[in-house]
Amino acid sequence: MIELTIQTPTYMFAAVNLLLLAYFNRFHALSSRIRDLASKDRPKQVRVLRKRLGYIRGMLISGLAGVALALLDIVVLLVGSSIYGVILFSLSVGLVLASMIFAVLEIAMGVKALDEELYIHSEKQSTYHD
Numbered sequence: 001m002i003e004l005t006i007q008t009p010t011y012m013f014a015a016v017n018l019l020l021l022a023y024f025n026r027f028h029a030l031s032s033r034i035r036d037l038a039s040k041d042r043p044k045q046v047r048v049l050r051k052r053l054g055y056i057r058g059m060l061i062s063g064l065a066g067v068a069l070a071l072l073d074i075v076v077l078l079v080g081s082s083i084y085g086v087i088l089f090s091l092s093v094g095l096v097l098a099s100m101i102f103a104v105l106e107i108a109m110g111v112k113a114l115d116e117e118l119y120i121h122s123e124k125q126s127t128y129h130d
Contacts, residue, residue: 005077006078009073009088009089009092012092016063016067019063019100030053034049045113055109058098059099062096062099066092066093066094066095066098070092073088073092
């Protein structure tokens with residue numbers, strides 16, 4: 001088994017903080033889009049955005065929980081409990097991985113929605129030229 005030092009969980013902070021910043025930006029953009037669509041009365045798109053918002057919620061919660069466990073891991077390692085440190089670090093890495101899985105699902109749903117929008121737009125363009 002590899003030895004876990006106090007430095008190991010601290011490496012997660014730089015990467016995870018940037019990841020969470022990107023997640024919050026996605027949340028802000030999606031919330032603006034939801035408000036815009038809700039005012040235009042487009043219920044199907046609002047339902048899709050609600051599901052995407054659920055994925056973003058999962059991304060944020062699991063990412064923040066991963067950071068919290070990494071912080072707790074540092075405390076546990078300072079106390080000298082390497083067994084619990086390895087367990088906490090493994091859980092924090094798992095939560096960050098779950099956060100990334102939510103991100104992939106949300107991106108896939110967003111790409112699908114954009115494809116549908118492009119299809120609708122191209123259909124409208126072809127009817128204008130006929």
